[in-house]
Each structure stands twice: as C-alpha cells, then as structure tokens.
Amino acid sequence: MLFEQSHLDSIARALADEGLTGSEIGHLLRICKMGDFDPVSPGMNITKWKRLQIAFVGKQNATQERRAILQFIREAMAPANHLSNPGRHEAMRYRLNQALLLAGLQCTEEGKVETAEAATTLSQAENRARSMRAGLERRNVHPEVLRFCAAEWLVDDYFHAVQEAVKSVMDRLRKSTGLTTDGGELVSFVLGGETPMLAINPRQTKSQRDEQKGFVNLLTGAVGMFRNPTAHEARIHWPMSQQDAEDIMSMVSLFHRRLDGATMPPRV
Structure with missing residues (x-):
C-alpha cells in the first residue's frame, strides 16, 4: 500500500x-x-x-x-x-x-x-471539537481543559483528548515543584504526606486534612484510569462517548481549579 x-x-x-x-x-x-x-x-x-x-x-x-x-x-x-x-x-x-x-x-x-482506525476527514474531527468545546464551555470548565478540544486532539478519539488533559495536570505539578517524576508517584510526593509540597487548603482541621487526602486519591485514580493505560499499551480501544469525555474533562477541570488556589506550606 x-x-x-x-x-x-x-x-x-x-x-x-x-x-x-x-x-x-x-x-x-x-x-x-x-x-x-x-x-x-x-x-x-x-x-x-x-x-x-x-x-x-x-x-x-x-x-x-x-x-x-x-x-x-x-x-x-x-x-x-x-x-x-x-x-x-x-x-x-x-x-x-x-x-x-x-x-x-x-x-x-x-x-x-x-x-489505526482511519479518520475520514479532518472536518469531522473539527465538528466533534466544536461540539465538545461548546459542551464544556456550558459547564464553565477550566481554560487548561479547553486546550484539549482542538480537532488535532480528537482525530483519534475522545479517549485521547481525555488522556492528554489528565497529563496536563501532571505537567502542572512538575512545573510548580521542579520535580521530574510522573503518575501516582508524582501526585503522592507533591500532594501527599504530613507536609505536602502543595496544599489545596490550610490543613488546620481534620476535615481539611481529609479533603487533601481525598484529593490525592481522586487524582491518583484518574491518572491510573485515563493516563496510564495508553501510555503503556501499544494500542487500546476504549469506547468513549462525548458525554463520558465531557464528564471526565469536568473532573480534570476540578483538579486545575483546586490547584489554582494551592499554596506551599512551610517545611520544617
């Protein structure tokens, strides 16, 4: 051929x-x-x-x-x-x-x-991108998430756009801390422990400390589910609808918004 x-x-x-x-x-x-x-x-x-x-x-x-x-x-x-x-x-x-x-x-x-499954035309991908972007704008998602709704990200499939959006959170953690690790290890090192490098709240009460731990668990789960599979497999077929992709993008938006207000606690 x-x-x-x-x-x-x-x-x-x-x-x-x-x-x-x-x-x-x-x-x-x-x-x-x-x-x-x-x-x-x-x-x-x-x-x-x-x-x-x-x-x-x-x-x-x-x-x-x-x-x-x-x-x-x-x-x-x-x-x-x-x-x-x-x-x-x-x-x-x-x-x-x-x-x-x-x-x-x-x-x-x-x-x-x-x-790979052949895309018919780029215009089809562009139509998908416009539709998905409109849905996310209605949800008032974080601007970082909207960057992953361009046609070039959706020529493959919605799963690919979701994967890249999750990777954007990893990239943000690295840039904020200067670390070079990735995945769950990065999330745990930056946001976990008794004195995290980044804190999403003052961590003065048990509820606030529990919220920090929950944030770590939620982000780690997202990384394991949507970032790791395609990073370690040659090819993966995950049927994902636009609605599913928008739901996950909204969750990634939550990650970014909480990181917008994150601070670096003093380290003893």
Missing part, C-alpha cells in the same frame, strides 16, 4: 515545520537511504518540508512501497532524539497524526507507527 500524494505532503510538513532541523533531515535521509536534494547547492532554494517531500516521493516511486518512509518516521520520532526538547516531540507527533490517521496509521508516544 502506498501513501497518497496529499499524505506525503502532510507528513513532510509535520516533520519539517514542527521542528526537524536541516542537519537532522540530512542525517535521517542518509540512514533511510533516500536521495537528498542539498538545499545549499547553487541554484537550489527549497524549504525543509519540500526537501523531505521530494525525498519521500522519489523513494516511494522507485521502490513502489512505503517502508522507507515509515522507517524515516520511526527514526525521526524516536523519543531519545527529543530529550532536550520534549515539547517538540509532542507538537510533531500530533501534527503528524493528522496526516497518518487519514492513511489508517498513527504514531505512538514511543515513536512507533501502528495501524
């Missing part, structure tokens, strides 16, 4: 526009044994994405298969190549998945390319 021209264009744009440098492109093309138009040659003035698109089209036409292009994607999206800039990896991956999902593929967090 070959990629369509529109797929190759979109894949090249996703990889080039979202972060690959010219030297990285040249290195990866050599690894994948693809021809390369040197952009600094006399008379040559092509953009990074066009350089990739020419290489992809040339290789697919010559071999009549897409194996080398898939290898290029795997090499480009290997997490080890993005340790210094994790944000670039995510931006590239979700831009890339807009193109890949239309071809019945997707790129995982591990940089693997796997089969």
